[in-house]
Amino acid sequence: MAIAYRQQLDDDTEFALWRIEEEADELYGQLQLNDEEKAYVDKLSSGKRHLHWLGTRVLLRKMLRTDEYIDCKVDSHGKPYLVNLPYHISLSHSFDFAAVMLSKSRPVGIDIEQVKQKVERIAHKFMRPEELAAIKPERKIEQLYVCWCAKEAVYKCYGQKEVSFADHILLQPFDFQHHGVVDARLKKEDINLPYEVNYLQYEDYMVGYVKG
Structure with a gap:
């Protein structure tokens, strides 16, 4: 399967979605891996986790056109980075999709989630009371996924652990559209960073993406 969706945000920032329809062997055959990566892949159980790891790496290769x-390594905070290429990256996956975001100039964050009713049961764990109060009854589930994806994207863009979605990432009210923007702020101790998070509904998935 080719890239399902691709969007250029500015001269050096873009993201893309890959619909994972291949078997693991087919994805594996499109990659170049060192011995450490091969050993890691061998330890992954077959199934979605295996396909997700392979799918994000195949999409990364396609986007870098090399x-x-x-x-591609992961730092002590779990944030992926490229050792020898001048790009900031962010990776995500959910069910049948992998997502990758790249930028030469700024940190980035992306999250993709399949929209399901269960998010309503856990909304109080990642949202503040005033954020929940701003959610409108119409398209409530989609709005909750916008909030989750926006906060996850900010968390990945910031790139450090010990950040609480409810306590440290604050969202302004927004009018839900299929493609829109949410103003966010990361506030923790002496840190106070504004973010303009974009979101996109793609089929039955929600995507949140942000530049630092």
Whole structure:
């Protein structure tokens, strides 16, 4: 399967979605991996987790348009980075999709989630009371997923642990559209960072993406 959706945000920032329809062997055959990565893949159980890891790496390779080995590692906070290429990256996946965001100039964050009713049961865990009060009854589930994806994207863009979605990432009220913007702010101790988070409803998935 080719790239399902791709959007250029500015001269050096873009993101793309890959619909994972391949078997693991087919994805594996499109990658160049070192011994450490091969050992990691071998430890992954077959199924979605296996396909997600392979799918994000295949999409990363397609977006970078290279046949060379891509040294992609994860730092102590769990944030992926490229060792020898001048890009900030963010990776995400959900069910049948992988997502990758790239920028040469600024940190980025992306999250993709399949929209399901269960989010309503856990909304109080990642949203503040005033954020929940601003959710409108119409398209409530979609709005909750916008909030989750926006906060996850900000968290990934910031790139450090010990950030609470409810306590430290604050969202302004927004009018839900299929493609829109949410103003967010990360406030923790002496940190106070504004973010303009974009979101996109793609089929039955929600995507949140942000530049630092």
